[in-house]
Amino acid sequence: MNRLFPVLVTTAVFLIGFVVCSLQFPNFASTRVVADLLTDNAFLGIVATGMTFVIISGGIDLSVGAVIGFTTVFLALAIQQLGISPWLAFAAILIVCAAFGAAMGAVIQYFDLPPFIVTLAGMFLARGASFLMSTESIPINAPLYSELPDYAIKLPGDGQLTVIAMIMLAVFAFGIVLLHFTRFGANVYALGGSRVTAALMGVRIGRVTILIYTLSSVLAGLSGIVFSFYTSAGYSLSAVGVELDTIAAVVIGGTLLAGGYGFVFGTFVGVLIQGLIQSYINFDGTLSSWWTKIATGILLFAFIVLQQAMVGFARRRSRRAVGVTLS
Amino acid sequence: MAVTPLLETRGLTKSFAGVCVLDHVDFTLRAGEIHALLGENGAGKSTLIKLVTGVVSRDAGTVLLDGAAVDLRSADAALSAGVATVYQEVNMLPNLSVAQNLFLGRQPTRFGFVRESEMRRRATVLLNEFGLDIDVAAPLGDYSVAVQQITAIARAVDMSARVLILDEPTASLDKHEVEILFAAMRQLAGRGIGIVFVTHFLDQVYAISDRITVLRNGRLVGERETAKLPRMELVHMMLGRELSEVTVARSHHVAGMAHPPYAVFRQFGKAGTIAPFDLELRSGEVVGLAGLLGSGRTETARLVFGADRADVGTATVDGRAARLHSPRDAVQLGFGYCPEERKTDGIVAELTVRENIVLALQARRGLLKPLSRREQDEIATRFIKLLDIRPADPERPIGLLSGGNQQKALLARWLAISPRLLILDEPTRGIDVGAHAEIIRLIRQLCADGLALLVISSELEEIVTYADQVIVLRERAHVTALTSDAINVTSILAAIAADLPRAA
Structure with missing residues (x-):
């Protein structure tokens, strides 16, 4: 199964990386480190799930980082200044995000514009809107924010599976089911294969495109909610550049940037790899945290080269032998 | 029923x-x-x-x-x-x-x-x-x-x-x-x-x-x-044509006597594209390629021009072994090629007639030796007059000209580099009937001026009026060569329709 090959490579890289870390740092191989890995990268994992759909469909969503920033500011203002219940604020922001994503999808579809440009405009719009609301960091003091860590599940050893980590795992499970076991998922792949052909085969590409970007923005909003729990604050400059980390996680996870091929599970491992590098640097203690970026860059480059090599190999490879019985 | x-x-x-x-x-x-x-x-x-x-x-x-x-x-x-x-x-x-x-x-x-x-x-x-x-x-x-x-x-x-x-x-x-x-x-x-x-x-x-x-x-x-x-x-x-407007009798001169061949191809071919063929092109002679769509006519032309690379056979030009790996090589040897798809492969519709005409000449001279505007004007005016391109305005975008005049401008582009051999792929396709006769007149005139011509055409009545030799293609192979008196529509049709000796 050569389609699984990139995912297998990604998984192997993660496992080898984990073993190397464990050998170097005695305390590394513990449920605590693993649980922290999940918790700390939950926001990235959630938004990367949505990005996986977008990239497989042949698009890109540059607005997700700005949507996360917007979400944190919106929540802080709604909860602190307007006194709205956090749950109501969550529901409101998810609806706003859904509308925002649907609008981007509609513009891409009906004005026939490249997703790159449309979501770039969406990025500036969302980031600008959050600055408009507040340029300060606003702390959130709602009881939910201080109580949430209490709901974590104790794991054997020292680890705690936090609510945040559970949300991410649930999102990944949801993403896997949606992409691989529904008609909508098949349509996402179809769009990535060829929009024109998909339309000729009866896929309602307008509807699918709008749904894909809606999904991406809603998950970015959910990611923003999770992000607000890390900092217990809303700040218009939060999550700057996260869209690029997200794209990196998706591509390292084996999804073809040109669209048409990829797996949600690969993205999960791609997120964990980025988290692993960060953990290594934290354990080491002497390295600059910017090494995360450098290592991510090198990995990303390696994976893109790998993908190109595979695409080229697949082209040159002789066609699969055909079992034919002439009747 | x-x-x-x-x-x-x-x-x-x-x-x-x-x-x-x-x-x-x-x-x-x-x-x-x-x-x-x-x-x-x-x-x-x-x-x-x-x-x-x-x-x-x-x-x-x-x-x-x-x-x-x-x-x-x-x-x-x-x-x-x-x-x-x-x-x-x-x-x-x-x-x-x-x-x-x-x-x-x-x-x-x-x-x-x-x-x-x-x-x-x-x-x-x-x-x-x-x-x-x-x-x-x-x-x-x-x-x-x-x-x-x-x-x-x-x-x-x-x-x-x-x-x-x-x-x-x-x-x-x-x-x-x-x-x-x-x-x-x-x-x-x-x-x-x-x-x-x-x-x-x-x-x-x-x-x-x-x-x-x-x-x-x-x-x-x-x-x-x-x-x-x-x-x-x-x-x-x-x-076939119901009525043939141009049935002008002409005397074909006997091929092979007048000059030594200018370009000779021996067992030239490319696997999967066209079976190896022999082809001799002489100055002052027109060789016509006839056959149905997909029979290998254009493939032959592309091979001769180096647009596709032959994998077997030899090419000799002016008595010397020639390298034909790219159209660039072909242009260096003095070949010109007017492709069939005029709109996509030939003209640059937004550019003027003058710019289209000097394109090949400029390409051959290289970017470092630009043609002066005066030279360009001079060349364009000369060919517009020579080929009677209408309207006679060198500054008109070529896309606005009729098909026949676009075709003439394309001919001018290649004539400007003074070629020795010109390959024309369906020169009369998509142009109105009146212009057909003019293009044919032009082909004859070029031939008389000592150019070697290789012409692909589905218009059999036309081919017989100007070709000195007609090669018939079928199923991606050259099957028959007709010369002098044997060149007539009936014999060409017979050669195209002939049943294949059935393999297997």
């Missing part, structure tokens, strides 16, 4: 930009027959298909399905009415599995989830009917074009298509794959499905079709039963 035909068109007419591309065409498809739709480039085959499926709207005429007039507006609407089209370039998704391709949009589901194993089972059963036993979980792109085409056909038929239009489905298939496809077609016809089969391979037409409809220049030439139509007559229907 009052059997209602499955699909019928009456008086179908369509014009693009004032040019009539389809003129009152009647076409009838009966249930259970395989009906070949034939005609040269520009005969109107694809326009007819597009009008039937509603991809292009018609100007006049009616389309009847089961005797009832229908007004299809899109490929989608056509499909739901039971008319499916499968193109040479398969319109399927190579990144999805075979099963997903077959059932995209109508996958069996349970509680909203696709029942993958049920879908695979049905896909396997469906393809088995077509004699295909393959792993339906593998991506479609892993399989050959033939399998992809049969998958597309299976999808269409399974979606209850009753009329199947196959637009040049065999163009990129090898012999074995063609057999697989034909077996599937026969089986479908047996089920009562009507199949329109567009192709330019006459052998395949005789191998599979029940009936033949021939179009020429947007008009219906006739509908015949395949079994009662001799090959010779078919070719005549496709190529």
Whole structure:
């Protein structure tokens, strides 16, 4: 199964990386480190799930980082200044995000514009809107924010599976089911294969495109909610550049940037790899945290080269032998 | 017999930009027959298909399905009415599995989830009917074009298509794959499905079709039963002209005596494109290439010009072994090439006539030695006068000129580099009848000036008026060379239509 090959490579890289870390740092191989890995990268994992759909469909969503920033500011203002219940604020922001994503999808579809440009405009719009609301960091003091860590599940050893980590795992499970076991998922792949052909085969590409970007923005909003729990604050400059980390996680996870091929599970491992590098640097203690970026860059480059090599190999490879019985 | 035909068109007419591309065409498809739709480039085959499926709207005429007039507006609407089209370039998704391709949009589901194993089972059963036993979980792109085409056909038929239009489905298939496809077609016809089969391979037409409809220049030439139509007559229907405006007698001088050949090709060929051929081109002589579409005429020209690289054989120019690896080499040797697709491969529509004319000369001189504006004006004016390009305005964008004048400007482009050999691919295609005579006059004049010419043309009446030697091609090979008195339309037609010594 050569389609699984990139995912297998990604998984192997993660496992080898984990073993190397464990050998170097005695305390590394513990449920605590693993649980922290999940918790700390939950926001990235959630938004990367949505990005996986977008990239497989042949698009890109540059607005997700700005949507996360917007979400944190919106929540802080709604909860602190307007006194709205956090749950109501969550529901409101998810609806706003859904509308925002649907609008981007509609513009891409009906004005026939490249997703790159449309979501770039969406990025500036969302980031600008959050600055408009507040340029300060606003702390959130709602009881939910201080109580949430209490709901974590104790794991054997020292680890705690936090609510945040559970949300991410649930999102990944949801993403896997949606992409691989529904008609909508098949349509996402179809769009990535060829929009024109998909339309000729009866896929309602307008509807699918709008749904894909809606999904991406809603998950970015959910990611923003999770992000607000890390900092217990809303700040218009939060999550700057996260869209690029997200794209990196998706591509390292084996999804073809040109669209048409990829797996949600690969993205999960791609997120964990980025988290692993960060953990290594934290354990080491002497390295600059910017090494995360450098290592991510090198990995990303390696994976893109790998993908190109595979695409080229697949082209040159002789066609699969055909079992034919002439009747 | 009052059997209602499955699909019928009456008086179908369509014009693009004032040019009539389809003129009152009647076409009838009966249930259970395989009906070949034939005609040269520009005969109107694809326009007819597009009008039937509603991809292009018609100007006049009616389309009847089961005797009832229908007004299809899109490929989608056509499909739901039971008319499916499968193109040479398969319109399927190579990144999805075979099963997903077959059932995209109508996958069996349970509680909203696709029942993958049920879908695979049905896909396997469906393809088995077509004699295909393959792993339906593998991506479609892993399989050959033939399998992809049969998958597309299976999808269409399974979606209850009753009329199947196959637009040049065999163009990129090898012999074995063609057999697989034909077996599937026969089986479908047996089920009562009507199949329109567009192709330019006459052998395949005789191998599979029940009936033949021939179009020429947007008009219906006739509908015949395949079994009662001799090959010779078919070719005549496709190529022949009712009235020949230009039947000018000319004396062909005897080839091979006047000069030593300028360019000689020995066993020149490229596997899969054109069988190795011998070709001698002399200064002051016109060699014509005749044959049906896809017989290897353009392939020969591209090989001679180095646009495709020959993998066997030798080329000798002016007595010296020549390297012909790229058009650049060819231009260095003094070759020029006016391609068939004037609009896409030839003219740069936005540039002026002057700029188009000096293009090749400038390219040969290199970027560091630009032609001065004065030189450009001088060259452009000279050729506009010489070739009588109208309007005689060098600053007019070439896209605004008529087809005939565009063709002359293209000729001027190559004449400006003073070539020794000029290759013309369908020089009179798509230009009005009056301009034909002028282009022919020009070809003769160039020849008299000592140029060696290699001309591809489907207009046999024209070819016989200027060619000193006519090479007939069939099935991607040079089969006959006619010289002097042997050059006439009848002998060319006979050579094109001659039955192949059947292999296997």
